[in-house]
Amino acid sequence: MHRKVINDILTVLRRSNSFFLTSHINPDGDSIACETAMALFLERLGKRKYVIANRDGAPEIYKFLPRAEKVRKAAKVTGQFDVALILDASDPDRIGNIIDLKKQAGKVIVIDHHLSAIPFGDLNYLDQESASCAEQIYNLIKTKFAKPTKNEAISIYTGIMTETNKFQEANTNPAALRTAALLIEAGVNPMALCKKIYEQNSLEQIKLLGHALSGVELKLGGKVATLMVTCKMLKETGASLEHCEGTINFARSIKGVRVAVLFREQENGFKISLRSKDDTNVNKIAVKFGGGGHRRAAGFFLPGPLSEVKGRVLSQIKNLLNK
Ligand code: 5GP
Numbered sequence: 001m002h003r004k005v006i007n008d009i010l011t012v013l014r015r016s017n018s019f020f021l022t023s024h025i026n027p028d029g030d031s032i033a034c035e036t037a038m039a040l041f042l043e044r045l046g047k048r049k050y051v052i053a054n055r056d057g058a059p060e061i062y063k064f065l066p067r068a069e070k071v072r073k074a075a076k077v078t079g080q081f082d083v084a085l086i087l088d089a090s091d092p093d094r095i096g097n098i099i100d101l102k103k104q105a106g107k108v109i110v111i112d113h114h115l116s117a118i119p120f121g122d123l124n125y126l127d128q129e130s131a132s133c134a135e136q137i138y139n140l141i142k143t144k145f146a147k148p149t150k151n152e153a154i155s156i157y158t159g160i161m162t163e164t165n166k167f168q169e170a171n172t173n174p175a176a177l178r179t180a181a182l183l184i185e186a187g188v189n190p191m192a193l194c195k196k197i198y199e200q201n202s203l204e205q206i207k208l209l210g211h212a213l214s215g216v217e218l219k220l221g222g223k224v225a226t227l228m229v230t231c232k233m234l235k236e237t238g239a240s241l242e243h244c245e246g247t248i249n250f251a252r253s254i255k256g257v258r259v260a261v262l263f264r265e266q267e268n269g270f271k272i273s274l275r276s277k278d279d280t281n282v283n284k285i286a287v288k289f290g291g292g293g294h295r296r297a298a299g300f301f302l303p304g305p306l307s308e309v310k311g312r313v314l315s316q317i318k319n320l321l322n323k
């Protein structure tokens, strides 16, 4: 289905010599997986001149991935690149001004799987049906080579596993599972990889989870669960923002809850995460507030004090649930 754009991307990669790779702010497992798999793929193509940088670097937990050591944390990159590869970022704002695409990149290639994805590149490989963006990188690799290397496989499997929340979420589809099977055949040890990512929590992280969960509230007749991570909680526990991942799922798991909302306190407002348990399309709310994401997992930022922010979000959720 995406054969033409995949071939066009491969042609551009073959003809180019310098590459810039980035992903979205607050990168997750899929972001880092895409970058490391793409770096390994570029190396196999004989392309060694690449820079990987994200505004927020890489979460500690993914630093074991081969080539993750190359992921820099940078507010801005300098220099010119033949190609900028924008991975798992649905719109230009999501990369946090790390590069001036017009001035610094000869060609922009966007590869993404979000419902809210905008085709802002010269080449856009967008696939909402793909469970993870890492699988799209795999589709490039398999068009060129018979098999992924073990290291490529480890990255891609990590992308699929984290983006499907251990093959549990609604995006877990036949393609994701077929790809996962092939990756295991290419050398991935699923249990070892799962342990590396999910069984290495720090005490600080678990304490933060406790703080956040003790504040869970039910709203709208029990259909909505809200929880919060404040700067004070981070300070008291010694945890950092990247340790919030997964916290919201506990709120969503409450019986009767259809939508969970996490408010993460920031300097001048709140970063909001939404998760739905049924078919409720929370991306609609995120887009309304200038954010985006997927049908059942989306996010956005809202300035202002908590009471105001909470009121605005809950009123949108109420409208959506009543539709
Ligand atoms: P999370 O709640 O884990 O931060 O994000 C859930 C999903 O929504 C992810 O796919 C993420 O990329 C997307 N997302 C989160 N925040 C934003 C945002 O501010 N803008 C856009 N476009 N997408 C977001």
Ligand code: MN
Pocket (backbone or CB within 6 Å): 024, 027, 028, 030, 031, 088
């Ligand atoms: Mn992502």
